[in-house]
Amino acid sequence: MSALLENFWVLLALKVLIIAAVIPGVALVFIFAELKISAHMQSRIGPYFAGGRWGWAQPLADGIKFMQKEDLVPEDADRPVFKAAPMVVLMGTLAVFVIVPFSPKLIVRDLDIGVFYALAAGSVTTIGVLMAGWSSANKYSLMGGLRAAAQLIAYELPLVLAVVGVVIQAGTMSMNGIVVAQIEPVFHIGEVAVRLPFLLQGQVIGFAIFMIAALAELNRTPFDMPIAESELVMGYLTEYSGIRFTMFFLAEYAGMFSMSAIAATLFLGGYYLPGVPEGALDVLGPLILMAKVSLLVFIIIWLRWTFPRLREDQLQSLAWRWLIPLALANIAGTAVAKVVL
Amino acid sequence: MNDQHLLAMHHSEVQVSVELETPDVTLNLGPQHPSTHGVLRLVAKVDGEVINEVEPVIGYMHRGYEKLAEVRTYPQIVALVSRIDWVSGYASEVPLMVAVERLMDVVPPDRAQYIRLVLTEMARISSHLVFLSSYPLELGAPTPLMHALRERERVLDLIEMVTGGRFHPNFNRVGGVKPAAGAGSNQKKVVQDLPEGFVGQTLAAIQDVVGVCDDMEDLVLGNEIFLERTKGVGIIPADKALAYGVSGPNLRASGVRFDIRKTDDYLPYDRFDFDIPAGESGDCFDRYWVRLQEIREASKIIRQAVETMPSGDLLAKVPRIIKVPKGEVYVRAENPKGEMGYHVVSEGGRGPYRLKIRSASFSNLSVLPWLLKGQLVPDVIAILGSLDFVLGDVDR
Numbered sequence: 189m190s191a192l193l194e195n196f197w198v199l200l201a202l203k204v205l206i207i208a209a210v211i212p213g214v215a216l217v218f219i220f221a222e223l224k225i226s227a228h229m230q231s232r233i234g235p236y237f238a239g240g241r242w243g244w245a246q247p248l249a250d251g252i253k254f255m256q257k258e259d260l261v262p263e264d265a266d267r268p269v270f271k272a273a274p275m276v277v278l279m280g281t282l283a284v285f286v287i288v289p290f291s292p293k294l295i296v297r298d299l300d301i302g303v304f305y306a307l308a309a310g311s312v313t314t315i316g317v318l319m320a321g322w323s324s325a326n327k328y329s330l331m332g333g334l335r336a337a338a339q340l341i342a343y344e345l346p347l348v349l350a351v352v353g354v355v356i357q358a359g360t361m362s363m364n365g366i367v368v369a370q371i372e373p374v375f376h377i378g379e380v381a382v383r384l385p386f387l388l389q390g391q392v393i394g395f396a397i398f399m400i401a402a403l404a405e406l407n408r409t410p411f412d413m414p415i416a417e418s419e420l421v422m423g424y425l426t427e428y429s430g431i432r433f434t435m436f437f438l439a440e441y442a443g444m445f446s447m448s449a450i451a452a453t454l455f456l457g458g459y460y461l462p463g464v465p466e467g468a469l470d471v472l473g474p475l476i477l478m479a480k481v482s483l484l485v486f487i488i489i490w491l492r493w494t495f496p497r498l499r500e501d502q503l504q505s506l507a508w509r510w511l512i513p514l515a516l517a518n519i520a521g522t523a524v525a526k527v528v529l
Numbered sequence: 530m531n532d533q534h535l536l537a538m539h540h541s542e543v544q545v546s547v548e549l550e551t552p553d554v555t556l557n558l559g560p561q562h563p564s565t566h567g568v569l570r571l572v573a574k575v576d577g578e579v580i581n582e583v584e585p586v587i588g589y590m591h592r593g594y595e596k597l598a599e600v601r602t603y604p605q606i607v608a609l610v611s612r613i614d615w616v617s618g619y620a621s622e623v624p625l626m627v628a629v630e631r632l633m634d635v636v637p638p639d640r641a642q643y644i645r646l647v648l649t650e651m652a653r654i655s656s657h658l659v660f661l662s663s664y665p666l667e668l669g670a671p672t673p674l675m676h677a678l679r680e681r682e683r684v685l686d687l688i689e690m691v692t693g694g695r696f697h698p699n700f701n702r703v704g705g706v707k708p709a710a711g712a713g714s715n716q717k718k719v720v721q722d723l724p725e726g727f728v729g730q731t732l733a734a735i736q737d738v739v740g741v742c743d744d745m746e747d748l749v750l751g752n753e754i755f756l757e758r759t760k761g762v763g764i765i766p767a768d769k770a771l772a773y774g775v776s777g778p779n780l781r782a783s784g785v786r787f788d789i790r791k792t793d794d795y796l797p798y799d800r801f802d803f804d805i806p807a808g809e810s811g812d813c814f815d816r817y818w819v820r821l822q823e824i825r826e827a828s829k830i831i832r833q834a835v836e837t838m839p840s841g842d843l844l845a846k847v848p849r850i851i852k853v854p855k856g857e858v859y860v861r862a863e864n865p866k867g868e869m870g871y872h873v874v875s876e877g878g879r880g881p882y883r884l885k886i887r888s889a890s891f892s893n894l895s896v897l898p899w900l901l902k903g904q905l906v907p908d909v910i911a912i913l914g915s916l917d918f919v920l921g922d923v924d925r
Contacts, residue, residue: 230675327556331578331906409669410754418564418667419910496754497669499907500578 203296207285214478215441219247221482222441222489229493254437257430264325265427273323274428274435276316281439283309284446289364291459291473302363303351306450307344310405313439314340317407317414320436321424332423335500336414339404342507343411347401349515353394353522354386354454363450367458371466385457390525393518395455397511399484402447404503406440408488410495411503448484449477456480553581556906560589564667564910567920571897573909580909583901585894590924598884603629603703603851606884610871611697613888614922617656617865619688620649622701624862627795628873629703630845631860632853638842639797641705644723646796647731647834648688648700649862650827654738655684656865657778657820657827660917664817665749667914668758673749680741683734690724704845722843728835735828742824750818759813763900763912766811773899774892777867779916782819783811789863796862801833813915820917852879866890866922886925890918 220235223246227234239245261270286309287302289295299305314336321333355361358369366386373381374389387395404411415423425436452458457480459473469476498506559570568589574582594613598606610625611618623645630637637645662677685695692698700706749755765775770783780787788805790798806822808815855877861870867889874883893916901909 226671230672231679232675327554412669413907416669416907418669419907421563493672495670496665496752496758497907498754499758499905501905502757 199293206290207282207296211282211285211442211445212438214445215438216247216251218441218444218485219250219437220244221485222492223247225486225489226493229490251434254434255431259430259432260427262325262427266323266325269319269323270427271432273316273320274432274439276319277313278316278435278439278442280309280312280316281443281446283312284450287363288446288449289367289453289458289473290477291470292364293470295364298362298364301361303355303361303366303450303454306363306446307348307351310443310446311340311344313443317424320428321414324424324427326427328420328422329424329426332414332416332420332426335416335420336407336424338500339407339411339414339503342504343401343404343511346397346507346511346515347405349512349519350394350397350401351454352515352519353391356519356522356526357386357389357391363453363458366454367460370457371460383460383462385455387455390522391455391518393514394522395451397515397518398451398455399487400511401507402451403488403491404507406443406447406488408444409492410498412492412497413500413503416497444485444488445481448481448488451484452477452480551576558909560586564913565920566913566918569894569913569918569920569923571901571909571913573901575906578906580901580904580906583898583909585897587891587894587920587923590920592921592925594925595884595886598881600880602879603853603881606880607701608697608699610886611699612921613886613925614656614864614866614869614890614919615696616659616919617652618694618696619652619692619698619700620656620862620864621869622698623649624795624860624864624869625871625873626701626703627862628858628860628871629851629853631858632856632873632875633703633847633851635704635845635847637705637845639839640841641843641845642797643834643838644691644706644843645701646798647831647838648691648698649796650831650834651684651688653827653865654824654831655681655688657824658684658738658741660820661745661749661817661824664914664917665755667910668755670749670752670755673745676744676748677741680734680738683737687727687731687734690727690730702844702847703851704847705843707844723838728838731831731835735831739825739828742821745821750814750821756814758907758911759817759915761810762813762908763904763915764810764812765896765900769896769899770811773896775867775896776892777864777889778819778823779816779867779893781805782808782815784809789861789868793861793863795860798830800837801830803827803830813911816915816917850879853877853881861887864889866917866919867893888922888925890916890920890922891925894918894923 224234235243235246237243238249261267284306286296287299287306289298317336318333321329321336354366358366360366360369370385371383374384375382407414415425425433428436459469459477461476464472464476553574553576556573556575557570558573559565560568565571570586570589572584572586573580594609597609601609606625607622610621613621658677658681662674665673688698689695692700765779765783767783767785770780770785784807786805786807791805803826806819806826808819853875855875857872857874859870859872861868868887869889870887872885872887873881876882900912904912
């Protein structure tokens with residue numbers, strides 16, 4: 189198995205397959221999970237008929253339905269921008285997966301500045317959202333786009349600052365390096381080496397800030413003001429239909445996947461699970477990572493169906509008055525601990 | 530000397546504040562908008578997200594009920610008025626019947642009055658449950674909707690059990706109540722009483738309704754974000770509320786303890802023990818809280834009423850063809866949405882000469898231009914929702 193993975197071309201094919209097919213596929217699974225979980229939280233049944241058992245084919249059926257729809261472009265819309273926007277959003281989301289390590293080998297490119305790249309690529313989606321809002325020639329869409337931009341400025345900072353603590357602790361920005369740093373034993377009890385993910389090594393505040401900021405970045409409740417169905421009538425999505433709407437939709441769930449994957453890698457030990465022999469990680473690694481991602485995705489879904497939406501100014505004050513100072517304190521604390529210990 | 534040079538000189542001499550010119554944008558909220566409860570239209574002048582001026586445009590749902598009533602007989606009008614406020618259809622029928630009965634000098638039997646009262650309070654519960662469920666939805670929380678609507682279904686089932694209809698019972702007759710069930714020739718002969726098992730099922734449903742109130746208190750009122758969004762938002766002071774003719778729970782949320790159930794005698798409310806919950810500040814939170822407490826009070830009334838329900842006739846002695854003597858009367862009632870009044874002018878025929886309908890939502894909405902000035906767009910939605918209006922009740 190591992191000899192096969194040494195082959196460059198086999199590895200490349202696997203990587204491309206993951207980005208191009210597996211990730212939209214997983215996004216479909218998350219869509220289905222959201223349908224079912226929300227249904228059970230609301231004492232409903234959810235999808236039931238499509239595909240036979242449990243309505244498992246519902247997201248597929250939805251996708252096929254969307255593809256058959258007419259691709260409407262509003263008359264006053266800025267056509268090229270309007271058409272490019274969903275692609276920018278989807279590309280920005282998929283580009284993040286370049287640096288997500290699914291196993292020691294299964295990573296498209298282990299960049300030295302991996303974390304930095306992930307955050308930079310992830311924020312490209314906001315440009316797409318802004319493009320969509322602006323080009324739709326719709327006041328609600330424009331407001332949604334502007335809200336998304338304001339949100340990005342407010343939440344990119346805590347997101348980056350929350351990660352800095354981990355980077356200090358690991359001493360590297362390479363995603364694989366961060367996982368390896370979490371495999372290093374922290375201390376020994378007799379013969380047993382205790383290996384802890386960074387979450388249990390004192391990055392609790394960092395993790396909390398990261399997840400909150402990630403929610404805002406993903407435009408998920410309670411930070412879904414750019415979409416805000418009851419206020420802005422879906423905001424920047426208002427004028428989109430058919431396949432272009434599907435792209436936004438897929439990007440949302442793929443974004444949930446990528447953000448959760450980054451959080452799992454940085455704070456929860458990524459593809460590593462204490463007790464699993466390191467030789468088996470090539471095979472088991474992706475499964476371990478997916479389990480952690482699923483847990484985080486479940487939390488994100490859970491929050492969405494529990495909380496109302498904040499107001500834009502409340503979101504700003506939460507970011508600037510609480511999250512950023514907290515994140516700075518977290519960095520200072522981590523740095524001191526790193527030097528002292 | 531070119532212009533730029535002049536400008537530079539000018540700048541050096543006096544302090545000029547150069548502000549970016551930001552003209553107001555006209556934003557049409559509605560008539561098709563998910564949060565305007567139908568076809569309300571707000572023409573808002575917005576600066577960014579701040580509302581500078583707002584003008585409600587109503588009339589998209591005007592159905593001309595006052596005019597329609599003039600060419601119909603009194604029993605026919607009953608079917609019309611339950612469609613004014615369709616969320617609590619039954620409650621609108623009662624004051625009209627009371628008005629006609631007063632003109633005819635007829636007093637309905639006790640049992641009929643009790644049944645009217647129980648059904649009115651059930652309509653109140655179902656209307657308030659719709660509000661309790663849809664308001665969090667407007668703030669972005671979809672889950673309370675399902676929880677509250679599930680219990681509302683229990684109440685609607687009870688209304689259906691008695692009247693045969695969930696929303697538009699058409700159950701009142703001049704001089705009492707008579708079920709619509711048993712159509713055809715039966716309808717003339719059979720006066721069907723309350724169905725079997727009604728009392729037991731009512732008590733069980735009431736318990737569930739109070740249970741969901743507790744759930745809502747935990748799930749919604751205990752939610753930090755909900756408090757952030759509603760506390761101190763959309764405050765209507767008591768004097769403003771009175772000046773604009775705001776009534777019902779919206780008025781009581783502002784601290785005015787005024788309830789027509791206590792002051793008027795259109796139904797025998799004086800025989801039951803219940804409180805009038807009132808808020809303090811008149812913000813969105815108080816309006817939510819007051820309605821939640823009113824469900825508990827309504828449950829109390831229903832429990833007392835079904836337990837002490839007198840036996841007897843359902844219909845007073847009235848002629849087969851209702852003819853109302855000349856005269857006019859105004860009867861008002863405490864409907865779920867506020868004060869509902871009917872001014873009936875009779876010229877002595879089978880139908881009214883003129884019927885003026887005073888509906889609560891219409892007056893409650895009149896406060897909007899004053900209230901929404903200077904608010905943010907998200908708060909506009911929060912405030913609109915908290916006023917709990919129904920467009921049919923606004924336009925009639």
